[in-house]
Structure formats: structure tokens, C-alpha cells
Amino acid sequence: MTFGFDTTAAEVLDGVDLTGRRAVVTGGASGIGVETARALAGAGAEVTLAVRDLTAGERTAADIVGTTANKGVRVAPLDLADRASVRAFVSGWDGPLHILVGNAGVMACPLGRTPEGWELQFATNHVGHFTLATGLLPALRAANGARVVAVSSSAHHYSPVVFDDIQYERREYAPWPAYGQSKTANILFAVEADRRWSGDGIRVNALHPGSIRTNLQRHVPREELDRMAKAALGGRPRRFKTTEQGAATSVLLATVDGGGGRYFEDCAEAPVTEPGAFSGVAPYALDPEAAERLWDVTTSLVKE
Template identity: 50%
Template sequence: MPSAQKPIPSGFGAHTTAQEALGSRDLRGAFAIVTGGYSGIGLETARVLAGAGATVIVPARTPDKARAALAGVPGVELEHLDLAEPASIDAFARRFLDSGRPLHMLVNNAGIMACPLARDTRGFESQLAVNHLGHFQLTARLWPALRKARGARVVSVSSRGHRRAGIDFDDPHFERRPYDKWLAYGQAKTANVLFALALDARGEPHGVRAFSLHPGAILTDLVRHLSDEELRATGVRDEYGRVPAVNEFKSIEQGAATNVWCATSPQLEGMGGVYCEDVDIARVVAADAPHTWGVRPWAIDPDAAERLWARSEAWTGVSLNA
């Protein structure tokens, strides 16, 4: 049974940090994988989990960059992984499975945003390919380790950007319609939410629960594809190119809080398949709601989740039983 998509409430909020969300929990003996765990909120997520005693595996497309970022963080193992390369995903997963270790936490954090049109080696649009399909394949390949944990969580980092678009099942890879980087991003972020919903339905009988989330608006390297004009329009920069002293952006420590909460909090015990924000379960809002908070109906539609799951299996050639 999917959990109710409404606040618990948790007692936390937008200003909660990742360390505060974790509290005093002891994660010794637990194993976690954090994709993108060497920059931005991924780095803070990895740091906090490792600081509580977990062994954290950080797969990186650029290991040298990751090594420098994680220098001095104990309990972290670096691996190579390119989410745009199916063979790289399979190789990474095989290495982890061959280690014989269970996987208690899989934080699918890595992603790209509003980039120019590009395609992976299969011809799939890059934002859907990296943000969703790469993590779909990774999760499916790691399924035996997740089940072995006898109580695992899969956390998919989505975004409030899901409000921009649902899944265009007729032309998801922009083969016929004009490419729009923001529609592509919205579609990919909706896919993250639908993935968690469908995965939780499959994982619950095996003790694997799944969550999706909006971490908050955070100034990280994710904005690297935006022009100065776009940064000013979104409030990231002022007319002089400076970050305004007062804006809606969270710190990195606050941005990682919902990641850590979804991965570890006993408040979510026995729950799953929900979209979270500000360290709580988010409210459902109308499709045309003017505000940015909450989850739109198309992102929590179980029929759309099942349809996307079937498409994802076909696109990747991977299933939980493969």
C-alpha cells in the first residue's frame, strides 16, 4: 500500500540541516551508495552518512575531482560510474555485488539540468537518460544487494521542477517536437517521482522502500548550463552578478537534509512511495497551483508510474529480475 501523500508532520523544516535531520543515529555497519556524492548536496549527504559510521561508496564520472572533494572524509570509497553509459553502470553494479555486501541506502542524487540537446549512446535525450534511466538501470542491477539488506531505502532526488512537465509518452526523447531544455528537465524530474512510486510498490514485500524529494533551491554546480541572463531571471544573481543577500536559496547543509532524512529517519518506518520536501512529506497541490511547493498530480499517478516503468524496462533492457 502506498503511504499517504501528506505531511506527518516531522517537526523539521526548510532550515533543518542534514546533520540535524540525522540526529544521533549510529550508522555503523550500514552501506550506502550516493551518486553525485562529491559535489553540492551529494557531497554533504555522503559526509553526514559517513560521519555517522556508514561505509559510503561514491561513484564518480571524474574520480580525480571526487578524490579531491572527499579528501579527509573517512569511511568513503570511490568508484567509477558514468550514468550515461549503460556498460559503465553494469560494471559498477557488478563490482559492488561481487563484494558480497548488502546495500542499505541508495541515494540517486546525481543529475543534470537545463542543458543543450544531447543524446546518450542509445539516442535517448540526455536529461531523461541521466536523471532517470541511468538510475533506473543502476537500481535494478543493485536489486540483489538492496534485498540482502533486509530493510533498505532508495532515495531519488527530484525537484520542484517536476511542475514544468509530465511524461510525454508520445515523444519523450524529443525526436519530433522541438527541444525545450526546461520541459526536458521537468519531464526527467517527474520521472524521478514516478520511479519511486513504482519501485516502492515492488520493493515493499522485500523490505525495500523508495522515496523521492525536492531538496530545495540551492546554488550548486547544477546551474552551470544557465546563462547570466537566466541566473538573474531566476533570482540566483542580481543585476551586478552577485548572489543576493536575501533570497529563497538554502545552504548546502540545508539542501542535503531531506536526502538524509529520507535515507535514515525512523519517522518514515513502514512508509514509502512518497515525495518529500523540507524534511517532511509534501502536500499534493492542483496541477495549476501558482506556488512552487507541493507535488503535482501527474507525478504521483500510479498508472503513469507503471507505464513509465514498462517503458524504462524496454529502453534499458533491464528489470528487477534480470
């Protein structure tokens, strides 16, 4: 079967047996996270939904068990903007981890800061996932062939990582460039993590899931989303995916045996395009020097 825009997560994993594999999906109680977790569970994996809202997580887990007959679906608390929460999740994990899907995130929200003073989108979308992945590194190594998936976005075209003022301390805050910076950071993380970890059999990739109407857009009026989409696409209407289609590229990268440090969309590696194209990947998001610099900056942040 040829995978593409319309492919669903279940179709990607049709005939794939993940029995004995253990997976973590952050933000697994809403949006494409639900269908990512469902597809992995449907293929036999043990899946942990790492979520802020435990009630929603338990409800989602029960639904996935009901639709897949896989009783190995668990729920664990995780708030990516709270360093103590991330540390607790890491310390509570025991044994190997074969698949880590960094799916949770916040989009275009009003200016918010963590207790450390970090801008909320960067802290949640990048720093939280960085801390989680690096903390779980021993478990990923123990899997002997782990996959780490960073869910990014075409919105990375809005901004590179602005190293001179990552936290918006000196420049005026703007929700979309801040979101774009955090999504560029997701891709740069994949580039550098794969460089560092591939020797241990851990491959790391990033992806754009497509345009899907989910709770992620709760801070953005629908009219604004539609207007921005038409502007970015030269006046053409944006094609939206279902959540099942939006999860397809995530589960492909979670299970495929291949390279790393790359960016995918519609279940295929995306071409390098000019910034602002809103398709493909901007060159600055794959820049190995920027990736290494971001790794060092983030390491310093989380050690403070």
C-alpha cells in the first residue's frame, strides 16, 4: 500500500505486530494523540498515555481498551511545563521503552511563563519533551532499537529559534512566531538527538501531522485559522485531515526501521523549501549547528 495524505494510522500499522513493545504517547488523551495511542495498542503494544488530565486519560484508556481489546493501556500524570512532574514521570518508569511519541503541546496561546520565567510554548513544546526524552534515555537504550517521534508542525516556518531572545524577554511577544519557534525546536531536537543517540540504536525523527481541527487550536478563533491558511496557501483552501489521518505519520515513524534526524509529512520525508512556504521543511530547522547550539542551551536551562 502506498501511504500519503489520506492514510490513517490503522492503515499504516495493518499487519504490524508490536507485541512486547512499550510506548509512551504524551498528550494521549486528546486529538491525534488518542488515535496514535489507539493504533499502537491495536498493533499489540503496551501504551502509556502521559497526560495532564487523569480523568480524561482514564476515559480515553478505557475507550482504547474497548476498541482494541488490548488491556495494556495505562495512564500516568505528566505536565510538560512542570519540571517536577517530568522528573516524577521519569523516575516512575521501569524497564525498556521502545517508542516515545512527543505529541502534547500548546498552540498560539497568550503570553504565559513557567515559574522559571520560560515562555510557555517553548517550555512545553520543546523543553518539557527534551527533559522527558533525555531522562528516559537509559530506558530507550535498553530497548535495543527505540524510536523517538517529535510532533512538530508546518508552523515552524513562522520562526527559527531566536537564540538572542528565546524567552521573549526583550522583544514583543507574538503567539504565532512563539509557536513557530517551539516547533522549529522540535525538529532541531530530532536532528541532534539522532546524531547523539543513533549509535545506541535510537532513531529520532520529526513530523508535521497535517491540519486537523482539535482542542490544540482552542486559543485561536476558527476565522483566524481559515484566514491564515488561505494566506499561506496562496488563497487556496486548506485540506484538513481527520485525527486518524493526522496520527498516521507519527505511527509510521514510531515503527519504521530507517534513518533519523529528518522531517516528514503525509507519511513521507518532506523536501527542503524556503521559509514561509508552509510545506516541506525550512533549511534552518535542519541546520546541524543550530541543533547542537539548541541542545547546549536547553541543557543549561534544565540544569539551572
